[in-house]
Amino acid sequence: MKITALRAHPVSVTLPATFWVGNSSFNSATVVVVQVETDQGLTGLATLHGRGMKTVCAMIHELQDLVVGMDPMAHEAIWAKVFGITTSSPDPSQRPRSAVFNADNRAQLMTALAGIDIGVWDIKGKALNLPIWRLLGAQRNVLPAYVTGGYYRSDRPDGGLRDEMLSYLEKGYTAVKIKVGASTLEADIKRIAEVRDTIGPDADMMLDGNNAYSLAEAERAIAAFTEFKPAWFEEPIHWYDSYRALGKLAARTHVPIASGESEIHAWACRDLVDLGGVRVMQFDAARSGGVTEWLRVAAYCHLHGVAMSTHHEPHIQGHLAAAAPNGWNVETFPDADRDPIFANLYTVRAELRDGNVVLNDLPGFGFDVDWAFVEKYRG
Numbered sequence: 060m061k062i063t064a065l066r067a068h069p070v071s072v073t074l075p076a077t078f079w080v081g082n083s084s085f086n087s088a089t090v091v092v093v094q095v096e097t098d099q100g101l102t103g104l105a106t107l108h109g110r111g112m113k114t115v116c117a118m119i120h121e122l123q124d125l126v127v128g129m130d131p132m133a134h135e136a137i138w139a140k141v142f143g144i145t146t147s148s149p150d151p152s153q154r155p156r157s158a159v160f161n162a163d164n165r166a167q168l169m170t171a172l173a174g175i176d177i178g179v180w181d182i183k184g185k186a187l188n189l190p191i192w193r194l195l196g197a198q199r200n201v202l203p204a205y206v207t208g209g210y211y212r213s214d215r216p217d218g219g220l221r222d223e224m225l226s227y228l229e230k231g232y233t234a235v236k237i238k239v240g241a242s243t244l245e246a247d248i249k250r251i252a253e254v255r256d257t258i259g260p261d262a263d264m265m266l267d268g269n270n271a272y273s274l275a276e277a278e279r280a281i282a283a284f285t286e287f288k289p290a291w292f293e294e295p296i297h298w299y300d301s302y303r304a305l306g307k308l309a310a311r312t313h314v315p316i317a318s319g320e321s322e323i324h325a326w327a328c329r330d331l332v333d334l335g336g337v338r339v340m341q342f343d344a345a346r347s348g349g350v351t352e353w354l355r356v357a358a359y360c361h362l363h364g365v366a367m368s369t370h371h372e373p374h375i376q377g378h379l380a381a382a383a384p385n386g387w388n389v390e391t392f393p394d395a396d397r398d399p400i401f402a403n404l405y406t407v408r409a410e411l412r413d414g415n416v417v418l419n420d421l422p423g424f425g426f427d428v429d430w431a432f433v434e435k436y437r438g
């Protein structure tokens with residue numbers, strides 16, 4: 060079998076409100092749909108976190124020069140060939156340097172590589188007639204999910220967290236994550252108290268700072284939040300000091316530290332474990348590096364007692380968490396206001412049921428997309 064073409068489609072849906080997290084806001088949901096085509100009639104699909112979509116799509120198109128003709132079963136060789144253009148290796152097989160890569164767009168190249176790699180794994184499952192969770196050796200296809208919600212929303216200036224949390228409990232969820240760090244500490248304490256009061260003492264509540272705090276601010280924040288029993292404190296520290304300062308914070312609190320969604324390769328995840336003291340790793344296969352890199356991160360974390368929790372794209376990354384020995388839970392976005400793409404893009408995919416992600420038995424990642432939706436919201 061040989062790869063014959065790569066295609067990438069940007070999708071963008073305007074949201075009904077502006078959503079704020081710790082240090083940024085957004086008012087659209089975006090995804091890149093990738094197709095990896097083969098000479099055997101099998102097409103691999105991927106959906107990617109849609110950051111820098113136009114650049115990612117252009118790169119995937121241009122990366123055809125490197126991977127067309129390769130065997131899609133050879134995921135390590137494909138990964139190494141694409142990643143190879145990021146270095147100055149004198150290996151003649153990697154010449155000429157691809158015009159799509161320069162040092163300004165490393166992150167987008169890692170996203171493009173994720174699209175190719177996930178598509179290749181989807182082909183692998185389809186060729187072997189196995190769902191990826193089984194191909195990777197999992198025994199379970201149902202695993203615990205949690206909701207990411209609790210944003211600061213322009214259409215809810217008074218919070219509205221109680222009603223929102225009740226809607227998740229009604230769906231069967233027993234774990235919710237809310238955003239912190241975009242408000243004063245006093246206001247955030249009130250929001251957290253309201254959520255804990257609503258969900259009761261037994262449900263899990265995670266707190267996500269999205270890189271909002273300095274070390275000193277994060278120490279004050281977690282000291283104030285601890286009485287509400289957070290299950291983890293996610294990405295608390297500013298982006299520029301995300302390893303050593305995180306390690307200091309981890310040593311000063313009993314609340315587990317979670318991080319990894321912003322890292323673009325396994326070496327950075329190693330540093331989060333070694334220097335950052337993280338106990339929950341959230342490396343995102345659909346943002347950087349794909350399945351192949353996720354499995355490397357998971358193995359390193361397993362050896363260091365760090366759990367794997369997924370970030371976005373539960374229909375893909377649920378398969379990985381199901382199989383990893385340290386796979387824990389799966390992030391989901393059941394609120395269609397926040398994630399109209401997960402609600403509407405797919406003709407079939409993993410389901411969210413009673414607070415769990417339920418993976419199906421279809422080969423590959425078990426999802427397909429509605430191409431009319433892709434055309435309507437082409438970004």
Ligand SMILES: [Mg+2]
Pocket residue numbers: 267269293294320
């Ligand atoms: Mg996060």
